[in-house]
Amino acid sequence: MQKLKVFISSVQKEFAKERERLFQYLQTDALLSGFFEPVLFEKLPASSQAPNKVYLNEVAQSQVYLVLLGTQYGYEDTNGISPTELEYEHSKAHHMPGFAYILGENTLERHAKEKAFISKIQNELSYKRFDNVEQLIASVYASLIDLLKHKGLIQLTSFDEALHPTAQISDIDPAKVDNFLGLSNYKRGFPIRQGSSVEKVLTHLNILNGEKLCNSALLAFGKNPQQFFATAVTKCAHFHGYIVAKPIPDHKVFGGDVFQQVDEAVDFVLSKIGVSVGLRNDSTQAPIKYEIPRPVVTEAIVNAVAHRDYNSNGSVQVMLFVDRLEIFNPGRLTHELSMAKLKTDHGSYPTNPKLAEPMYQAGYIERFGTGTGEILRLTVEAGLKEPKFDFEEGFKVIIWRPTATTGQATGQVTGEVTGEVTGEVTGEVTEAIRRVVLVLYGEMKRIEIQEALQLRHQESFRDLYLIPAMDKGFVEMTIPDKPNSSKQRYRLTQKGLELKKKIE
Numbered sequence: 001m002q003k004l005k006v007f008i009s010s011v012q013k014e015f016a017k018e019r020e021r022l023f024q025y026l027q028t029d030a031l032l033s034g035f036f037e038p039v040l041f042e043k044l045p046a047s048s049q050a051p052n053k054v055y056l057n058e059v060a061q062s063q064v065y066l067v068l069l070g071t072q073y074g075y076e077d078t079n080g081i082s083p084t085e086l087e088y089e090h091s092k093a094h095h096m097p098g099f100a101y102i103l104g105e106n107t108l109e110r111h112a113k114e115k116a117f118i119s120k121i122q123n124e125l126s127y128k129r130f131d132n133v134e135q136l137i138a139s140v141y142a143s144l145i146d147l148l149k150h151k152g153l154i155q156l157t158s159f160d161e162a163l164h165p166t167a168q169i170s171d172i173d174p175a176k177v178d179n180f181l182g183l184s185n186y187k188r189g190f191p192i193r194q195g196s197s198v199e200k201v202l203t204h205l206n207i208l209n210g211e212k213l214c215n216s217a218l219l220a221f222g223k224n225p226q227q228f229f230a231t232a233v234t235k236c237a238h239f240h241g242y243i244v245a246k247p248i249p250d251h252k253v254f255g256g257d258v259f260q261q262v263d264e265a266v267d268f269v270l271s272k273i274g275v276s277v278g279l280r281n282d283s284t285q286a287p288i289k290y291e292i293p294r295p296v297v298t299e300a301i302v303n304a305v306a307h308r309d310y311n312s313n314g315s316v317q318v319m320l321f322v323d324r325l326e327i328f329n330p331g332r333l334t335h336e337l338s339m340a341k342l343k344t345d346h347g348s349y350p351t352n353p354k355l356a357e358p359m360y361q362a363g364y365i366e367r368f369g370t371g372t373g374e375i376l377r378l379t380v381e382a383g384l385k386e387p388k389f390d391f392e393e394g395f396k397v398i399i400w401r402p403t404a405t406t407g408q409a410t411g412q413v414t415g416e417v418t419g420e421v422t423g424e425v426t427g428e429v430t431e432a433i434r435r436v437v438l439v440l441y442g443e444m445k446r447i448e449i450q451e452a453l454q455l456r457h458q459e460s461f462r463d464l465y466l467i468p469a470m471d472k473g474f475v476e477m478t479i480p481d482k483p484n485s486s487k488q489r490y491r492l493t494q495k496g497l498e499l500k501k502k503i504e
Contacts, residue, residue: 001153003037006144007059009087010068012042018068021133022140032144035153036064055083056090064147065091066140069121070103073113085117092124099143100127101136105392122391126332129392142332159310160216160352164228167213169198173223176257177201180221180362187363205361207354215310216355219258226255234261234305234316236268242321258305258355262364263457265301265318270294270455271431271464272320273401277438288439291402292325293378294454299371300397302364304329307351307395314394323403328396375399428472429499436469437500443478443489466490474499 008022019040026038039062041055049057059065067088074082091098100121110118121127128139148154177198184190192201198221202208207217218225225232238250250272254264274291290297304316304327314330331351350356359365372389375397379387385400439452450461469475474496478489492500 001035004035004064005039005058005062006036006064006066007039007062007087007091008066008068009059009084009091011070011072011074011082011084014070014072014074015068018133018136021137022066025137025140029141031154032141035148036144052077052083052086055087059087059090060094062091063096064144065096065098066143067098067100067121067125068103068136069100069114069118071108071110071114073111073117076113080113082113082117088117088121097147098125099140100125101139102127102129104131105129127391128332158352158354160214160219160354161207162215163209163212164215164218167218167222167228169208169211169213171213171223171227172198172202172217172221173257174198176221176259180259180358183363184358184361188361190361205354205357207358214354216352216358219310219355220358222257224255225257229310231313231315232310234265234301234318236265236318236320238268238272238320240322242323244319258359259362259364260457261316262298262302262305264460265305265316266294266298267455267457267460267464269297269301269318269320269325270453273325275435288452288454290454291382292384292399293382296375296378296382296399297325299375300325300327300399302359303327303371303397304395306356306359306365307331309394310352312394321401323401325399325401326396327399328394330394332391332395372397429474430468432465433469433472433474434499434503436465437474437492437496438503440475440490440492440496443491445489449490469496 006026008019010019012019019042023038023040023043026032026036039058041051041058044054044058065088067084069084074084076082077086088098102118102121126143128143130136130139145154145156149156178194181190181192181194181196181201185193192204199208202213202217202221205217207214207220215229218228219232222228232255234254236250236252236254237244237248239245240249250268252264252268254261254268256264269292270290276289276291277287301316301318304318308316308329309331312330316330317326317328319326319328356365365371375387379385379399384402387400388398390396390398435453436449440449444452446458446462446466449466450456450458453461453465455461455465466475470477470490473493475490476493477483478491479485479487482488
């Protein structure tokens with residue numbers, strides 16, 4: 001097999017040591033040396049051609065482009081462009097895979113043109129930061145291994161498709177599988193009906209091999225996935241300020257399967273952000289509108305849970321601040337995508353394809369890479385600042401709250417109702433109770449109230465919203481002697497009606 005040429009681009013003097021180490025590493029590594037041939041300008045034989053023609057010719061003849069970016073911009077030609085930037089543009093013209101490695105943090109003092117060049121790179125290439133040559137080599141190794149896997153040149157079993165050595169079919173929850181069938185039948189027309197055996201469903205999803213379970217089967221349907229993967233959780237925190245600082249007003253760690261984690265994390269965020277309750281002009285149900293559209297919150301959290309690196313000891317983190325919502329996952333952007341591509345229509349490149357399949361069938365994700373596009377479109381429609389995508393450490397999406405646009409904190413309830421910024425209301429009425437009272441009209445089923453508030457996790461809704469509203473005497477059952485009756489409805493008590501009138 002002919003080796004793939006890897007062109008190493010940078011300001012030569014600034015990265016002399018790193019360039020030499022990378023060159024030697026790619027020549028001697030037991031695995032990479034069999035697939036790649038490093039190219040350094042200073043290692044090329046003497047030529048009668050002008051230097052710029054030599055290095056641009058070498059770029060054109062290479063199949064992979066690596067660029068190191070630091071503090072210096074380097075020599076500039078008559079047009080004010082450095083050789084490094086010319087090499088980069090040439091690599092783009094030849095549509096070759098590119099990887100960027102940035103020295104230090106944003107606070108590092110850099111040449112103005114180097115800062116502009118880095119900004120351009122960050123929008124167009126997958127990039128990692130490094131502080132020393134060891135970190136650089138580790139990042140290059142990971143990038144090139146991913147490239148070999150994508151090209152089918154090496155076969156490495158990914159985490160989600162790997163067979164778990166000890167898990168058994170008894171570790172799968174049949175009720176979760178049946179609930180999945182109900183969702184997937186409705187959402188996607190999944191061909192297997194409710195009541196089918198666990199083995200049949202998992203085999204159809206290609207996450208059961210004989211008696212061995214794929215890791216993704218445990219993540220999606222396990223009775224206790226954290227028994228096998230302790231860090232496969234979603235951590236949520238709410239801060240009253242702009243930075244991570246104690247005391248933390250509310251902090252939750254959501255375990256269970258991936259569907260539970262998504263639902264509970266989304267409901268956590270919705271319970272903390274502002275909401276407006278509109279007028280009942282078109283129906284008896286007052287429309288609900290959250291300050292960050294629910295689909296935006298959902299897409300960002302689903303993407304984090306579905307595409308995280310489950311080999312990592314890190315966890316998905318959801319942090320709500322006064323001005324923003326940050327969703328982080330320990331993963332990285334696939335080399336097919338860049339910042340610029342995320343903002344346009346692009347293909348779908350799931351990090352965990354085996355796990356992505358049941359999440360797609362249940363309606364949690366799409367096959368066509370539309371998630372980030374939806375986030376961008378809906379935030380613009382809501383009048384919010386454009387979200388920020390950050391790849392410096394894992395993958396982070398920052399969604400701005402209205403505070404970041406207006407400079408003023410929004411009330412938890414606006415429109416018909418005025419609420420408190422903190423989410424708490426004077427006396428015994430919490431924000432959760434207030435919201436139940438506002439949407440409850442006449443006699444409604446539990447699911448109708450839950451759907452009116454755009455909440456998905458039944459247990460969270462009961463524990464945080466419905467039961468407190470009943471315990472405080474604002475809501476009552478229509479059939480109190482039969483709490484589990486299929487005909488059960490909920491209505492406001494006289495106390496609840498008085499609160500509703502007072503609020504409105």
